[in-house]
Amino acid sequence: MLKFNMKTLVVAAAFFIAGSGQSFAQDNLVRALQNNRSDSSKFGFKFTEVINLQNTSVKNQGSSGTCWSYSGNSFLESEMIRNGREPVEISQLFTARNVYIEKGKNYVRLHGGLSLGEGGQLHDVINMYRKYGAVPRDVYTGLNYGTEGNKLAEMSAMTDAILAAVVKNPNGKLTPNWISAYTNTIDTYLGKVPETFNYKGKSYTPKSFAKEVIGLNADDYIELSSFKDHPYYSKFTLLIPDNWSFDQVYNVSMTDITAIIDHALKNGYTVGWATDVSEKGFSWKNGVAYVPEKAYEKMTEEEKATMFNGPKPELAITEDLRQQAFDDYSTTDDHGMHIVGLAKDQNGKEYYIVKNSWGVSNDYNGYLYVTKAFVQFKTTAFMLHKGGLPKDIAKKLGL
Known part of the structure; x- marks a missing residue:
């Protein structure tokens, strides 16, 4: 029987809240605790790198649901490298600030019929880059309230309360003043965005910085998913709570997910990845994610205790199984990360x-090794440069 002291409870809770794009039920915290095991995958796994594309240093989103911004901007930083540019750490909270303002507008337009919270999607990073530009993190840290790392709960409580009051609207007719009150509250916590700033001796606006220094075309990036209840190789609106902008994604088959990612990596393209991390087979501490062949509830105590001490057989994933898991809430849209390479274990x-x-506190200094079965089963969406698509799939998508 696994035992946890108070320190373990606090650490596991902090990791799980930090990675969340939305609120979690208590059973998800239990899952996180079960994955915070004492065994180390380093002793049982022997990984050999096959592809390891250049990426910037691992960051820490702190106590915030901004994983989507961290992973999306990490992806853009790798795109800068791929294009021969010197990478710069893009301000994750600048992106998040702009999303919260746009999300607030949609919330009010829908009379409160929209999910709030700190969560977002990978396409939000592209959309905000297109609309607002970007700034270096050194210029806009988002730490305007005396903390060393992100801690957004108080701000979120304040902004949620403002939006709730706006929607109730005791005057019976909405004035335009609410947006100023809402925006000013966000800027009180995160800081006002500078109209201009200096970078390497030159003055930029956020838009000119995006164009001249980052130099990426927002229209070159696409987002995809895979669900049986929509026609393949067409677009559909991804119905998850954090898709507040109702963006559409391209629908591909389940096996296309990994075929596209493989092709992209082999041709020098990294991939933004949104997924479910509330699974028994996902262990942040051990830096490994897979789909156990046997259901956790049917495992012996010994099997549970040794889930991450070396390679294990996996469940055969089908499109029906993937669809069912999404429909019955077994698969949830939890977290955004950045796929940067490919490796093999000792069995190939x-x-x-x-x-x-x-x-960088896990066994692999901030990185994880994730099986293809897990990616096929638990991906909610993924993003890449359209140049990373296999030609046959690009043709089917009309790209």
Whole structure:
């Protein structure tokens, strides 16, 4: 029987809240605790890198649900490298600030019929880059309230209360003043965005910085998913709570997910990845994610205690199983990360090398090794440059 002291409870809770794009039920915290095991995958796994594309240093999103911004901007930083540019750490909280303002507008327009919270999607990073530009993190840290790392709960409580009051609207007719009150509250916590700033001796606006220094075309990036209840190779609106902008994604088959990612990596393209991390087979501490062949509830205590002490057989994933897990809430849209490479274990099985944004405290200094079965089963969406698509799939998508 596994035992946890108070320190373990606090650490596990902090990791799980930090990685969340939305609120979690208590049973998800229990799952996180079960994955915070004392065994180390380093002793049972022997990984050999096959592909390891250049990426910037691992960051820590702190106590915030901004994983989507950290992973999306990490992806853009790798795109700068791929394009021969010197990477710069893009301000994750600048992106998040702009999303919260746009999300607030949609919330009011829908009379409160929209999910709030700190969560977002990978496409939000592209959309905000297109609309607002970007700034270096050194210029806009988002730490305007005396903390060393992100801690957004108080701000979120304040902004949620403002929006709730706006929607109730005791005057019976909404004035335009609410947006100023809402925006000013966000800026009180995160800081006002400078109209201009200096970078390497030159003055920029956020838009000119995005164009001249980052130099990426927002229209070159696409987002995809895979669900049986929509026609393949067409677009559909991804119905998850954090898709507040109702963006559409391209629908591909389940096996296309890994075929696209493999092709992208082999041709020098990294991939933004949104997924479910509330699974028994996902262990942040051990830096490994897979789909156990046997259901956790049917495992012996010994099997549970040794889930991450070396390679294990996996469940055969089907499109029906993937669809069912999404429909019955077994698969939830929890977290965004950045796929940067490919590795093999001692048996020759392939895993994706995944960069996270929870700091460097796990067994692989902030990275994880994730099986293809897990990616096929638990991906909610993924993003890449359209040049990373296999030609046959690009043709089917009309790209």
